[in-house]
Amino acid sequence: MPLYKTPAIVLRSIPYGEADKIVTLYTLDFGKIKGIAKGAKRSRKRFGNTLEICSYINLSFFEKETSELVRLNHCDLMRSFAGLREDINKLAWASYFIELVNAMTAEKIKNKMLFKLLLVFLNLIDKGILKEEIQRIFEVRLLALLGYQPLLDHCLGCKKGLSGEKNFFSVREGGILCPVCALNHPGLVSISLGTIKTLLLTQTILLEKVGRVSFSPQSLRESKTILSRFLEQYLGKDLKSKKFLEQFSPSA
Ligand SMILES: [Zn+2]
Structure with a gap:
């Protein structure tokens, strides 16, 4: 099983079974990927608090031929964007951008500009720039980057x-x-x-x-x-x- 490394943004993270999490990420080098983080609910050693939505992380993962899910190996926090989860207004904005990226993209199609777009806009929201123009510009640029x-x-x-x-x-x-x-x-x-x-x-x-x-x-x-x-x-x-x-x- 080859090990890959890439910067990533967490789009979705849901508990799975007793101890695991299923995580959807938008990565710089592989586009959208979905993976399982074994033991993420119990052991904080490998994943810590890196798997919250909007977290910007450095991810390493294994790809298994037999599974559609990659296996998350280790994550380092680059930027937690905790402010986006603590303020309900900012969370609403960030959730919209995150869900739009998740819904509009297919898995494993690399788009480095889309990764950059999401990161720039999460940063704007984190800084408190909550103008409706920001939503429209994000939509326009997302559509362009996806060929629409x-x-x-x-x-x-x-x-x-x-x-x-x-x-x-x-x-x-x-x-x-x-x-x-x-x-x-x-x-x-x-x-x-x-x-x-x-x-x-x-x-x-x-x-x-x-x-x-x-x-x-x-x-x-x-x-x-x-x-x-x-x-x-x-x-x-x-x-x-x-x-x-x-x-x-x-x-x-
Ligand atoms: Zn005409």
Whole structure:
């Protein structure tokens, strides 16, 4: 059984039997993996308090050909992010990001940028930057990194640039339609030029600057509706953490 090492973030951790834990992790080098931590509930020697959700750890694990679960061998805490679990408001935000990554990814597909994205956003929440913009930017960047980036810089129908104030987003086609091309298209969501420009900016802004971005109230409203409907078609279900989060976002 080969031994692997990688930085990882704990997405989920559930007790299993008398003494074990089943843990889902997003790792830098292997993408999402699921593993068993033998004796984690009893012995604190190998795992300590490293298997709490949001913990950022250095993980070593064995892969067994006969099992879908890897076997966690040892974890060192890099950063506990304990503040995210102790403050219910921050926990709601972090849980949403964690659950979104878990629900949108398949196992063992490496995506180093997605690992970095999650780490940067957990850090923002830990610092107390709880602006609704942060949720939208996380959604936009997650979609882009997974290959689902909506097309926002021209009309999907006539291919022309968008100049009018009122346009429409097609959830099914993942892009914008101008008012002319939008005729006879059912199920579109209206989107202003300002929101299109805001979303385009969020696709490219440096992650270091994300905490300083502000949307207009109209762009907050429109981008929430559009992204939530766009994500729903990939998720196929409501995330538990989304309802939890909405209790802490009064504008939701
Ligand atoms: Zn058009």
